Amino acid sequence: MTADQRVPGRPLLNRRLAEFGTTIFAEMSALAVRTGAINLGQGFPDTDGPEEVREAAVRALRDGRGNQYPPGPGIPELRSAIAEHQRRWYGQLGLAPDPDTEVLVTAGATEAIAATLLALVEPGDEVIALEPYYDSYAASIAMAGGTRVPVTLRPDTGSSSQAGGAEGEGTFRLDLDELRDAVTDRTRLILLNIPHNPTGTVLSREELAAVAELCVERDLLAVTDEVYEHLVFEGEHIPIASFPGMKERTVTISSAGKTFSFTGWKVGWVTATPELVGAVRSAKQYLTYVSAGPFQYAVAEALALPDSYYTKLREDLRAQRDLLARGLSEAGFGVFRAPGTYFVTTDIRPLGETSGIDFCLALPERCGVVAVPTQVFYDHQAAGAPFVRFAFCKQQNVLADAVSRLKGAAG
Numbered sequence: 046m047t048a049d050q051r052v053p054g055r056p057l058l059n060r061r062l063a064e065f066g067t068t069i070f071a072e073m074s075a076l077a078v079r080t081g082a083i084n085l086g087q088g089f090p091d092t093d094g095p096e097e098v099r100e101a102a103v104r105a106l107r108d109g110r111g112n113q114y115p116p117g118p119g120i121p122e123l124r125s126a127i128a129e130h131q132r133r134w135y136g137q138l139g140l141a142p143d144p145d146t147e148v149l150v151t152a153g154a155t156e157a158i159a160a161t162l163l164a165l166v167e168p169g170d171e172v173i174a175l176e177p178y179y180d181s182y183a184a185s186i187a188m189a190g191g192t193r194v195p196v197t198l199r200p201d202t203g204s205s206s207q208a209g210g211a212e213g214e215g216t217f218r219l220d221l222d223e224l225r226d227a228v229t230d231r232t233r234l235i236l237l238n239i240p241h242n243p244t245g246t247v248l249s250r251e252e253l254a255a256v257a258e259l260c261v262e263r264d265l266l267a268v269t270d271e272v273y274e275h276l277v278f279e280g281e282h283i284p285i286a287s288f289p290g291m292k293e294r295t296v297t298i299s300s301a302g303k304t305f306s307f308t309g310w311k312v313g314w315v316t317a318t319p320e321l322v323g324a325v326r327s328a329k330q331y332l333t334y335v336s337a338g339p340f341q342y343a344v345a346e347a348l349a350l351p352d353s354y355y356t357k358l359r360e361d362l363r364a365q366r367d368l369l370a371r372g373l374s375e376a377g378f379g380v381f382r383a384p385g386t387y388f389v390t391t392d393i394r395p396l397g398e399t400s401g402i403d404f405c406l407a408l409p410e411r412c413g414v415v416a417v418p419t420q421v422f423y424d425h426q427a428a429g430a431p432f433v434r435f436a437f438c439k440q441q442n443v444l445a446d447a448v449s450r451l452k453g454a455a456g
């Protein structure tokens with residue numbers, strides 16, 4: 046067949062992206078709007094972040110700060126605030142990036158992930174991702190021409206709580222032997238997400254140390270998405286960049302969306318060595334070049350909020366998590382413990398269901414609640430079939446309403 050003959054029948058979307066349809070978040074939010082259901086699917090708070098931060102954005106807009114292209118790497122005020130944030134929370138672990146050479150502002154964590162993979166991955170390189178994985182990882186690996194190698198997180202007790210416990214029982218764990226076995230001569234990097242969306246799992250210090258040792262031993266890069274760094278309810282957040290030998294091989298990614306409850310602003314960042322930041326900047330400058338000018342000023346102020354802000358965010362979300370987890374458990378779901386993030390993962394098998402996708406598609410009609418089937422975040426589809434994710438970044442009365450609807454449907 047000649048090229049000309051191929052054109053009429055050729056799909057418009059290229060092969061790299063052919064497997065990716067509409068994201069599950071857009072799909073489920075559209076379903077929620079269509080049915081008027083309570084949206085516990087897409088993870089966004091139903092209450093905006095601090096008023097003074099919103100006002101800082103308005104002030105910047107009015108004062109004409111950031112209305113024209115900001116500097117490519119981000120405005121100096123924000124780069125300093127990000128560097129200071131790292132020093133304030135992780136300085137005792139040895140992290141204190143230079144604001145001029147070791148920080149890059151991006152259009153949300155999403156662009157940071159895409160730019161990092163586009164910068165670091167050669168076609169044919171293997172990228173290990175912990176499955177279930179956040180959906181943009183698979184698409185970004187594909188856009189970079191990499192090969193995705195999933196390592197499956199599995200429930201540690203083999204079953205989840207079916208009775209009462211607000212926090213559930215089992216949690217999803219990484220099998221370190223499986224991770225080691227997944228590394229080949231073609232592996233370029235390990236893509237981590239700590240705390241982990243969608244499972245809510247937080248890798249322990251020992252697990253992180255083992256992953257770090259593996260990276261050093263096999264000369265791998267680590268890309269770590271830490272957008273939920275301030276949402277750890279049990280234990281602490283430990284950046285993997287702080288482990289021996291990791292600083293020079295880790296790209297750390299975070300964003301303002303979750304920490305300050307302004308997910309629409311899309312201000313994210315990368316911290317890494319000057320060499321790694323330089324590589325990511327090479328890709329980033331041709332994706333968006335810059336974004337969110339006035340919001341960068343506001344986020345610089347937000348990052349400097351006192352410790353009490355961060356504590357309250359976490360404690361409020363802990364109460365919301367407990368309310369939802371207990372309610373789901375009482376409604377008959379198996380509930381996994383979520384030591385971090387703002388998601389609870391459930392097992393629907395105790396309800397006599399087996400397909401999370403079918404369950405989530407029917408749920409709005411059944412009881413007016415939207416959730417996300419985590420199967421869509423798996424390559425090993427069967428491993429994820431019975432799991433459903435609920436977001437708890439919603440007001441307590443909304444969560445209580447959702448719980449009573451779910452109990453009604455189960456009863």
Ligand code: PMP
Nearest residue numbers: 153154155179242270300302313
């Ligand atoms: N990574 C993870 C794990 C997420 O859950 C999200 C959604 N907030 C993102 C990245 C995207 O972050 P942003 O909105 O800053 O692009």
Ligand code: GLN
Nearest residue numbers: 070071086087088089242
């Ligand atoms: N991070 C959000 C979630 O996991 C969704 C972000 C998006 O819609 N892309 O629900």
